Amino acid sequence: MVELEIGQEVEMEFGGSAQVLSVIGSGGQGTVYLVRFNGMKWALKWYDIDKMKNPKAFRKNIETNINDGPPSNKFLWPKYLTKEMPDGTFGYIMELKPDGFDSFVDILNTYKLEIDPLTGHAVKRDIRFTSLTAMITAVINIVNAFRQLHRAGKSYQDLNDGGFFINVNTGAVLVCDCDNIAPDGSNFGIGGKPGYMAPEIVRGIAQPNVQTDKYSLAVVLFKLLFRGDPMEGEKVVRDVCLTEASELKHYGQNAVFVYDPNNASNRPVRGIHDNVIKFWRIYPDYIKDAFIRSFTVGIDEPSKRIIENEWQKMFIRLRSEIIMCGCGRTNFTSMFAQPTEKTFKCPKCGMEFTSLGFSNRESRMPLFLGCKFYDCEITPESDDFTTVAGELVENKLKAGMLGIKNCSERTWKAKMPDGEFYDITPGKGFPIWQGLEIDFGAIKAQM
Amino acid sequence: MSNEMITDAAKEAMDGFEPAESANEKKQMDNMLDFDDDPLSATGVSRKSLVIFFLIDTSGSMKGKKMGELNTVMEELIPEIRKVGEADTEVKVAVLTFSTDVKWMYSTPIPIEDFEWARLRANGVTSMGAAFKELNLRMSRNSFLNSPSLSFAPVIFLMTDGYPSDDYKEGLKELQANSWYKFGLKAALGIGNEANDDVLAEFTGSADTVVHAYSGGQLAQMIKIIAVTSSQIGSKSMTLSDDSGREIGEEDVFAAKQKLLGQQIQELVGSKVEANDVPFDTGW
DSSP states (O other), rough: OOOOOOEEEBBBSSEEEEEEEEEEOOSSSEEEEEEOOOOOOEEEEEGGGGGGGHHHHHHHHHHHHHHOSSTTBBBBBOEEOOOTTTSOEEEEOOOOTTTTTTTTTHHHHHHHEETTTTOOOOOOOOOOOOOHHHHHHHHHHHHHHHHHHHTEEESSSSOOOGGEETTTTTTEEEEGGGGEEETTTTOOOOOOOOTSSSSHHHHSSSOOOHHHHHHHHHHHHHHHOOOOOTTTTTHHHHBBBBBHHHHIIIIIIIIOTTTTTTTEEEOOTTTTHHHHHHHHHSSSSHHHHHHHHTHHHHHHOOGSSSHHHHHHHHHHHHHHHHEEEETTTTEEEGGGHHHHHTEEEOTOOOOOEEEEEEESSSEEEEETTTTTEEEEHSTTOOOOOSSEEEEEEESSSTTOOEEEEEEESSSSEEOOOTSSSSEOOOEEEEETTOEEEEHHHHHEEEE | OOOHHHHHHHHHHHHOOTTTTHHHHHHHHHHSSOOOTTTTTOOOOEEEEEEEEEEOOOOOOGTTHHHHHHHHHHHHHHHHHHHHHHTTTTEEEEEEEESEEESSSSSSSSEETTOOOOOOOOOOOOOHHHHHHHHHSSSSSSTOOSSSOOOOEEEEEEEEOOOOSEEEEHHHHHTTOHHHHSSEEEEEETTTTSOHHHHHHHSSSSSGGGEEEBBBHHHHHHHHHHHHHHHHTTTTTOOOOOOOSSSSOHHHHHHHHHHHHHHHHHHHHHHHHOSOBBBSOOOO
């Protein structure tokens, strides 16, 4: 391959040139450089075309993607192509990853190695989500990004742990390595990694497409929540050495989910898979059932895999079931006792929480100071899971009185303790009380 | 009063305090609390481990420039390999030197984050066969490869500048019966004119993974190419290409990584021949 020199000028397709400043990293398909173009810093991905089956078609696909534009702002999308070198080598530039985002790999490892430039010694920096809400929001963002991509008729093809950056404070997600994204059904020769690839690709009997993306997405979600590999249990560990043949077996020909209810041969092993064992006890059944379906019937029947919209609904529900208890314990309602149909009780400190029931769903939302609900939860067909619609706050003038503040831009109606409904305009609020009813428009809620 | 009694007393007090709690609910609540239930507190995902073995000839003929180059490049190499491993594999390094005696640099494989190169000195004869035997002994679940979780097959990198002075064939025969060796990624570097590429190919199992350095500049380059490429391939799952068009069988993937290593080494070496470098053997 033709490597670029620091300081070298690379001509861009539509004029101007990018100056190579340094190497950012290298991967299976080529090298990423930091470059300056038009007075701004960019990342330049420069291909090793010797490793490509059909560089012309690959380039054409990137060109199409550039013209189509990203499905949303969650993608670090190719921006401009370079000219081809005489030998056909080329690259493209994209925006740099903004500060504040950590790679998915580092999040899974729970730390990042930072190398002291002077001594070369490596120092570990802890990386973890700062709140449970941020973590579940990250999950929703990942699912939503793939939903948008698939709705644009494209598939990601090479979904793996190197493909995301996440902000651990907010749950914001950036999908990178977008150069293999292709119209569903076409493929430009990307290989893949067992473990993330759908079993049918590992076995060589299918090419990456939207259905195989769905399998990889389930793996990514499982890894993020359960912090382990869905297919690595006793059966795999017994092999000791992971040879090529054992990878083919355990991720392709004979993949068995660690919690397959009908096959206990591959259960997680204590001492190695402690995360999975622990988190399997924490998550509610509807989440576990979705993973069971993905990794049992979903192995052989791609059409039975969970679709993104289902994941999105499930995780929006899960986020609304988080309770931050006054004693410091934060968990899902499934990990709280339920003394009555409408209340939750902290097993640690005994504090009780009332809840709100919505007309469009069966699950109830626990109420605690600071809890929020979002536009998609009170508006039918809304996909907006980031705009806060309402929040439980303390009345600024009457200490100790809790109520819900209308943070949306629409007027709601709420039943007050006098039995009458009042208009609640944006910015206003109402106290929570036993007979509370709220009319959001199409959706209603009551205590 | 024992701790247990205090706990019991506290429980009784609690029970008295909350008489309304149903037995069922209490059991349910105890179940929720008998483990660390914090959804955010996780340990790192269990990583696969990879041990990189360096087998280094420290016989007298390595004295001077060769050993100087080797020590320098190995020091520089460690940070580069660190980058390779940080993703999803825990990389450890073990260095076995052989001259008249066979000696490990450290008594166990050291994680790459903590590894520090101890400069080597050259002296004595080339006991390569003894080194193979020692490697065979240590490449075992009960010895150097004792990670409780899954391992990738090890990377084994041999560097020598001369013909073995002992019966290397006997040592190699023992080694060849070792499964870790069989599935391992093997590469070798011959240094100067005396090193015998045939012996090295016997060790690696193929000529593709044997390269030769005739000068200091080449030595540094070749060590980097082999060590970085083999640890990159060794620390990851096999890469699949999707052009087979039929179901892949075990025979298709057998030694797939070793083949890939051979290809990549040949590509990289082919592009880096420098003519102006002074050979080790001239200018004396």
